[in-house]
Amino acid sequence: MKCTADIDVRDVDESCINIDPIQVGGRLTADAMKAVIAYGDGYSVCDHCRKPFRLDYIKKPPIQQFHKDLAKFVNMDVVRVVPGARRGFQAVAGTYVQKGDPVLITALSHYTEVLAVEGNGGIPREIPANTDNIITAEAAAETIEKVTAEFGRSPVLLFLDHFDYQYGNEHDVRGIIRVARQHDIPVVYNGAYTVGIMEVDGKGLGADFVIGSGHKSMASPAPSGMLAATDERAAEVFRTTAARTDVTGRTFGIKEVEMMGCTLMGVTLVGMMASFPHVKERVKHWDEHLSRGRRVIESLERIVGTRIRSEMPRKHTLTRVDTLKSFDRIADTHKKKGFFFTSELKARGIAGIIPGATRVWKFNTYGLTAAQSDHLARAFLEIAEKYGLDIE
Amino acid sequence: MKCTADIDVRDVDESCINIDPIQVGGRLTADAMKAVIAYGDGYSVCDHCRKPFRLDYIKKPPIQQFHKDLAKFVNMDVVRVVPGARRGFQAVAGTYVQKGDPVLITALSHYTEVLAVEGNGGIPREIPANTDNIITAEAAAETIEKVTAEFGRSPVLLFLDHFDYQYGNEHDVRGIIRVARQHDIPVVYNGAYTVGIMEVDGKGLGADFVIGSGHKSMASPAPSGMLAATDERAAEVFRTTAARTDVTGRTFGIKEVEMMGCTLMGVTLVGMMASFPHVKERVKHWDEHLSRGRRVIESLERIVGTRIRSEMPRKHTLTRVDTLKSFDRIADTHKKKGFFFTSELKARGIAGIIPGATRVWKFNTYGLTAAQSDHLARAFLEIAEKYGLDIE
Numbered sequence: 001m002k003c004t005a006d007i008d009v010r011d012v013d014e015s016c017i018n019i020d021p022i023q024v025g026g027r028l029t030a031d032a033m034k035a036v037i038a039y040g041d042g043y044s045v046c047d048h049c050r051k052p053f054r055l056d057y058i059k060k061p062p063i064q065q066f067h068k069d070l071a072k073f074v075n076m077d078v079v080r081v082v083p084g085a086r087r088g089f090q091a092v093a094g095t096y097v098q099k100g101d102p103v104l105i106t107a108l109s110h111y112t113e114v115l116a117v118e119g120n121g122g123i124p125r126e127i128p129a130n131t132d133n134i135i136t137a138e139a140a141a142e143t144i145e146k147v148t149a150e151f152g153r154s155p156v157l158l159f160l161d162h163f164d165y166q167y168g169n170e171h172d173v174r175g176i177i178r179v180a181r182q183h184d185i186p187v188v189y190n191g192a193y194t195v196g197i198m199e200v201d202g203k204g205l206g207a208d209f210v211i212g213s214g215h216k217s218m219a220s221p222a223p224s225g226m227l228a229a230t231d232e233r234a235a236e237v238f239r240t241t242a243a244r245t246d247v248t249g250r251t252f253g254i255k256e257v258e259m260m261g262c263t264l265m266g267v268t269l270v271g272m273m274a275s276f277p278h279v280k281e282r283v284k285h286w287d288e289h290l291s292r293g294r295r296v297i298e299s300l301e302r303i304v305g306t307r308i309r310s311e312m313p314r315k316h317t318l319t320r321v322d323t324l325k326s327f328d329r330i331a332d333t334h335k336k337k338g339f340f341f342t343s344e345l346k347a348r349g350i351a352g353i354i355p356g357a358t359r360v361w362k363f364n365t366y367g368l369t370a371a372q373s374d375h376l377a378r379a380f381l382e383i384a385e386k387y388g389l390d391i392e
Numbered sequence: 393m394k395c396t397a398d399i400d401v402r403d404v405d406e407s408c409i410n411i412d413p414i415q416v417g418g419r420l421t422a423d424a425m426k427a428v429i430a431y432g433d434g435y436s437v438c439d440h441c442r443k444p445f446r447l448d449y450i451k452k453p454p455i456q457q458f459h460k461d462l463a464k465f466v467n468m469d470v471v472r473v474v475p476g477a478r479r480g481f482q483a484v485a486g487t488y489v490q491k492g493d494p495v496l497i498t499a500l501s502h503y504t505e506v507l508a509v510e511g512n513g514g515i516p517r518e519i520p521a522n523t524d525n526i527i528t529a530e531a532a533a534e535t536i537e538k539v540t541a542e543f544g545r546s547p548v549l550l551f552l553d554h555f556d557y558q559y560g561n562e563h564d565v566r567g568i569i570r571v572a573r574q575h576d577i578p579v580v581y582n583g584a585y586t587v588g589i590m591e592v593d594g595k596g597l598g599a600d601f602v603i604g605s606g607h608k609s610m611a612s613p614a615p616s617g618m619l620a621a622t623d624e625r626a627a628e629v630f631r632t633t634a635a636r637t638d639v640t641g642r643t644f645g646i647k648e649v650e651m652m653g654c655t656l657m658g659v660t661l662v663g664m665m666a667s668f669p670h671v672k673e674r675v676k677h678w679d680e681h682l683s684r685g686r687r688v689i690e691s692l693e694r695i696v697g698t699r700i701r702s703e704m705p706r707k708h709t710l711t712r713v714d715t716l717k718s719f720d721r722i723a724d725t726h727k728k729k730g731f732f733f734t735s736e737l738k739a740r741g742i743a744g745i746i747p748g749a750t751r752v753w754k755f756n757t758y759g760l761t762a763a764q765s766d767h768l769a770r771a772f773l774e775i776a777e778k779y780g781l782d783i784e
Binding site for chain 2: 003004005006007008009010011012013020022023025026027028031032033034035036037038039040041042043044046047060061062083084086087089090094105107111112114115116117118119124125126127128214215216219220221222223241242243245246247248250252255257258260261263264265266267268270271273274277354
C-alpha cells in the first residue's frame, strides 16, 4: 500500500508482533499519535513563545511543566530535550572534553558515545567487561588507575550504559559511580534502554547526568531524547551564550550554547509530552514486561543447541541469542538459507529480527502482551519442531 | 478542544490565515501529513536498514535516492539530513573552527551561527550591513582585510545568510562568495529562508556548503534540515570515525563524526521526503508568492505613517514593518493597548503576529493563495480605516 507516490505505508507494528531490538520502546502511544497529527507542522509549538524566547519556557502547550516533570521522573534537577540521546552525549562531551583528554567508556559502550568523545578530540579508554560481559566497579577502579597513570591525570568524564545495547546486560552503575566520584570524574548515566521503560533514580545513583532516548524508550517520534543534570552540572552543560558581536554589539539572551538554542520545536517534543503520562505509568510495570520476556527465553532454551548469550536470568527484555547449533544448522542446507527462519517467523506474524539471521541475533520483547509473548514462545518451538531440532 | 488530557489541539493553520514569520514555509503538505501518520513510531525508517548500517544507505523507504535528489536540488555534490539547520552550522564549525580562530558572520546573522562558532571556541567577527541593511561584497572584502590584520591570519570560515531573518533582505551572496574564495575562506550558504521556497544553485554561487531548514522552509516536521557540500568539502565535514577502542579494538565503520552517526530516524525525515516532490515544484512558483506578498505590502504602505523597514521592492515574503506612527498611535490610547490590533486581525481570521505588537513587527505571506493575500491586504486597510488612520 502506498502512503505517497514514492513511500510505502509502514504497518509493521499494526500487522505484526514486532520484536526489533531498538524499536519496541519507541512505538507511539495513541495519545502521541493524536499529538503528532495536531502538531505535524514545522514550528508548531512556537505559537505562544514569548520572552525570554526559549523552548523550555513555553507554557502552551505545557512545555515548561513537562521539563519539570521530566526532571522529577528521573530524580534530577534540570532537564532539556535533545534530538536523540546522542546529542546529549555530544553536549556533555562538548562541555568537559578538550583535545587529548582521556575519557572513560566501557567495552560495551554505544558507538555514539565514542563519536561524542572523538568529535571533541578526546581519547576514549574502555573499562573491560568480565567474562560474563558485565562491567564491574572493580574493573572501573582498575581502569581509572591505569588511565590516570597513562595520562598523568584523571579521566575527565565517564560514559556508563546501565544496560548495554549488545547484550542488554545490567552493569554495576551504582558501584561504578561510587568509584568515579572518589576520583571526581563526572558520570553520564546512559539510560537509552532504561529511561521510559523502568524507574530511574539519577541522584540516588549519584549520576551527574542522566540521558534518555525518546525514540528508543519513551514512545516518541525521532529524533528525540532528554539530558538531565544536577543543579551543579546544569550550570556547566546548560551555560548560556557569552557572545557579544563586535560590530552590532548583539547578545543572545539565555540561549544555551550546547543546546544550539531551541532543540525540538514541534512534533518530536509534543510526541514525548503526549506519551509521558503513559510512560510514567508503564515504568511501574517493568517487572511484568520482564517476566513475559523470560517466558520467551525459557522457550528458546528448550531448543537444544540454542544459547542465550546475555546474562541469566534476564534483567532486560533485550536479549542476544546464539542459534549457531540450532536454527543455523537448518540454514546450512535449506534452499532459503537463513531466510527460512525469517519466513517462518513472518508466517506466524513475527517481525523485527534481521532477515536471514540464524547465527547470533538480538530481539526485544518489551511491550508484548501476555498473549503475544506466549505466541512468540510457541512460534520458536514450532519452527524448531518443524525442522526436527531436539526440544528438551 | 483537547488533543490529550494536557495538550490542546493546534489548529492555527486550519482555522486562520497564518502569517507567522518563521512558520509559513514549514506547514506540512498533505503527503507529509500522511507520511507522519504512517511513520510516527520512533525508529520507523530503520526496518530495512542493512549493511553498512547508515541512514543515507536505506533503500526502503527510498532514503538513499532522496539524498541524491536533495543534493541535485540545490546543485551540490553530497547531502546529509540534520536535526535543523543549526545542527548543520554546528557540524561545519566543528570541522573548521579551532579555539581562538576568527570566523566571519554578518551583522544580520542568525544567532545559531554565533552559537556554533562559540561552541567551538571561535571568535565571531561581523561584516557590517550598509545603511539599507544589506551586506555587500565590498563590506566583506574590507572585513576580511581587517580581521586578517587583527588575527595575523585569514578567517577560517564565513557564514552567509542569503536572506536574513530580521528583514528578509537579500544579500550579495554571489559577490561575497567571490571575495571569500580569493582568500580561500570556505563559505556556508545559509538557506533557511530560501531552500524549499525558491531555487538555489549552490555550486553556481560558489558555495562550499548549502544549509536548509526542513521545518522553516521545506514543509517538514521539526527538527529537520539539510547540510549539502561539494565533494571536496564533503570529505572533510562528513569524515568517518577513525576511532579504534583500546581494549576491545572496536571500530565503527562508516559512521560520520559530525553527524553523530544517523540523524533523523523517523517521522522528521519521512516528512521531508513526502513533501519533497511538492517542494521541488513550488520553488518554481516563487515569483507568484512574491507578487502576492507585494500586494499586501502596497496595502500597508497606503496607511499613512507606516514604514516598510525591509528593502524595497520586496524580494522576499518575510517583511519587517514599522507601524509606530500608525497602529501604535491607536494602541497608545486604546484600552487593549497593542492587543487591539491582534484582536482586529483575529476577528478577520488572521494569526501569527506577536500578540500586542504594534511597533516594529514581522510577518511572512509565503504560501497564501491570491484570495488570502487579498483578504490580508484588505484587512490591514479596514483596521486602519476603522480607527481613523489616514489612507493614501
